[in-house]
Amino acid sequence: MFGERIVPGASRTILFYIHFDGQAVDARRWKQPDPFKPVLRTAAIEAGGKDIVDVAGQASFPDEWRIYARSAADDKGPIQAFVSALDALGTTPTHNIKAHADRLRSDVLIILDGPQHPSGRPTVYYGARGGANLQLTVFTARAAMHSGNYGNWLPDANVRLAQLLATMVEPSGRVAIRGFYDDVPPFSADVKAMMRAVPDDTAAMKRLYGLGSTDGAAQSLQEGLNLPAFSVHTIQGGEVGGVIAAKATAEIAMRLVKENSPRQMVDRVVAHIRSQGYFIVDAEPDTATLASHPRIAMITSRAGAGSGAWRTDPDAPGARFVTDALTAKYGDKLIRIRTLGGGVPAGPFIDTFNVPTIGVSLANYDDNQHTDDENLRLGNLWSGIATLAAIMVQ
Secondary structure: OOEEEOOOOOOOEEEEEOOOOOOOOOHHHOOOOOOOOOEEEOOOHHHOOOEOOOOOOOOOOOOOOEEEOOOHHHHHHHHHHHHHHHHHHOOOOOOEEEEOOOOOOOOEEEEOOOEOOOOOOOEEEOEEOEEEEEEEEEEOOOOOEEHHHHOOOOOOHHHHHHHHHHOOEOOOOOEOOOOOOOOOOOOOHHHHHHHHHOOOOHHHHHHHHOOOOOOOOOOOHHHHHOOOEEEEEEEEEOOOOOEEOOEEEEEEEEEEOOOOOHHHHHHHHHHHHHHOOOEEEOOOOOHHHHHOOOOEEEEEOOOOOOEOOEEOOOOOHHHHHHHHHHHHHHHHHOEEEOOEOOOOOOHHHHHHHOOOEEEEEOEOOOOOOOOOOOEEEHHHHHHHHHHHHHHHOO
């Protein structure tokens, strides 16, 4: 969809990106009859928020009230904040404002996506990670066999897969795949200072999430967000009936930073699997193929390799414009994040138009985006309107 506000004499054009591809739902898991019919509550459900039945009769709408509905935060909240800011400003914006695929020439691209920092302070980010995925299946036999009759003779595919995955990550949490971190140069003093300035409360976060320890691949959360990451999203293998598994599958996901090539990173994982003695196929092997190799693995889902990350120099003129506008409004409350952990699909815009890009986070950090009971804190909607208005009139 396209909309623009052309301002006579404007010296700058701002392009806003906002998406409206809300996630699917399992309505049975929501604490309301229909996830697509908003419910207003006095607070977060976890804090004992109560349903507000007579919305029309309310004289005020406190900041802590929340709208519960699919896409309330990701990304209808920012959409509403954007149009409300334009409506409030009327004819007073000082810059051209655009949005659309074939009319995207601009001086700065602003991504309205992603949650604010957990502190609740105004948040901007200068980049986001990309990703690459692959599905790994280990085979040991044509079919599962009785564990009593064949135990200690037939290799267990579940065990083989666990052993293989364990070679990919050291006990400390650091990825052991050759070359995994080689693309990222040492962080400069300025980058280290930016990461240290983000007010992450590690102790409080560990208590909140019940963590007895954290991954040891990086010295801090912010450092970790600026490095490639490796995770196993699912593991499936075996069957009921007291049998030894003949195959087991893992979904491997990597979060990548600007310096990484998705295809190269997938190739490094494949090379590591080969180095562990595995013969690799791209389709389920027949009995003859299984019998010809002591260890065999199938790798799929690597076509296209994945999506690219992006990052803008915080000192680029377009980025500085946004930062200056929000600093003028919020002062030292503004949090500046070098790289957002999740993916934001801005890569094609940036590559095609070579435009400085910056993300402005408006939704509350505990918005449950992509999962059950998604919500938008009203205070974030109000502040989002003010934040966007500050940029439009800078």
